[in-house]
Amino acid sequence: MIYLDNAATTPMSAAALDVYVKAATEYFANPSSLHEHGEKAKQLLETCRREISKLIHAKPSEIFFTSGGTEGNIRTLQSLYAANKHKGNHVITSVLEHPSVQTFFLALEKKGVDVSYLEVDSNGLIPLEQIERTLRPDTILASIQHVNSEIGVIQPINDIGNLLKKHGVLFHSDCVQSFGKLPIHVDQFPIDAISISSHKIYGPKGIGAVYLSRDTPWEPVDLLTTHEHGFRPGTVNTPGIAAFTTAASDAVKNQENSLNYIWELRNFFFEEMKEIQHLIKVEGSKNQQLPHIIGMGIKGFEGQYMLLTLDRFGICISTGSACQTGKQDPSIAMKALNKSAQEAKRFFRISIGLQTTKQEITTIADRIKNSVMGKGR
Incomplete structure (x- = not known):
């Protein structure tokens, strides 16, 4: 897992x-x-x-x-x-x-x-x-x-x-x-x-x-x-x-070291996602951002599809706050940002922890890229 x-x-x-x-x-x-x-x-x-x-x-x-x-x-x-x-x-x-x-x-x-x-x-x-x-x-x-x-x-x-x-x-x-x-x-x-x-x-x-x-x-x-x-x-x-x-x-x-480690993993994730960066929309502020949380969407893909696809390979992500699970409405953040229904459906969240490794980041990036680039083949 x-x-x-x-x-x-x-x-x-x-x-x-x-x-x-x-x-x-x-x-x-x-x-x-x-x-x-x-x-x-x-x-x-x-x-x-x-x-x-x-x-x-x-x-x-x-x-x-x-x-x-x-x-x-x-x-x-x-x-x-x-x-x-x-x-x-x-x-x-x-x-x-x-x-x-x-x-x-x-x-x-x-x-x-x-x-x-x-x-x-x-x-x-x-x-x-x-x-x-x-x-x-x-x-x-x-x-x-x-x-x-x-x-x-x-x-x-x-x-x-x-x-x-x-x-x-x-x-x-x-x-x-x-x-x-x-x-x-x-x-x-x-x-x-x-x-x-x-x-x-x-x-x-x-x-x-x-x-x-x-x-x-x-x-x-x-x-x-x-x-x-x-x-x-x-x-x-x-x-x-x-x-x-x-x-x-x-x-x-360990706050300072932990924060630096999570930033390193976050930046590494986006390096690994370069091939499809033109399709990715990352939500939030670049300057006032907790690195642990990556809220994003990929053009042409629903967040629910991404969650289920990754879950097949034992990778756990979410499509928003766990407190909202089961509701059909868009996530609180997507509504607050005035996203369209289509944009809101694309949203999913990756949240990094101290136990996360670079190899795991590489694995999830590869799985996402394979799902995106393999569509329609």
């Missing part, structure tokens, strides 16, 4: 798996229990909280563990909105957001809240001047992702945050695709909250975290909740959190 769907999920690293087994064996007690083993599990939980906070330059009290990116996005936005809805009736997001974020804002619209959906340019970037035009005196909250999961475009969240802060607007960013791959320093970013996830960086599924600035007001969504300081209900997954922390620490420690 050649696995090139790492934006959907990554395999667990050996280090994360080892820690998971050890924690599940030795720290299985409920951290909320008052006995000795409960206290032992609690100490491990708080050690992980401190470690995650260091990785993004936050305070331990600003980190809340969740079940992953989707819950992190929705629960954070609900908590921020609940505490600040008295200040105004206008919120902002973009047309490029993850379905979990879109779900929250659609629910607000049904309650009569004014929601502005920012458009993107041909590269998938949100122009700052558009944000400035959209802001109103009653704007209270904005959520704009850091990196898009389908085309890998990097939004300038530092500039966006500065603009929103100047107008007193709370700012949340979905950093699920960027955490562990790009530097995130919340003490330098003008940002109130971010969501991150474990299984995008070689940790276990079902675990994530949220950063909520201690200077930002928020309210619990569920009454009588005591876990995670009232942020979410349910017994915490201590082994998963320990494994997540291990994976996150490794990702941040």
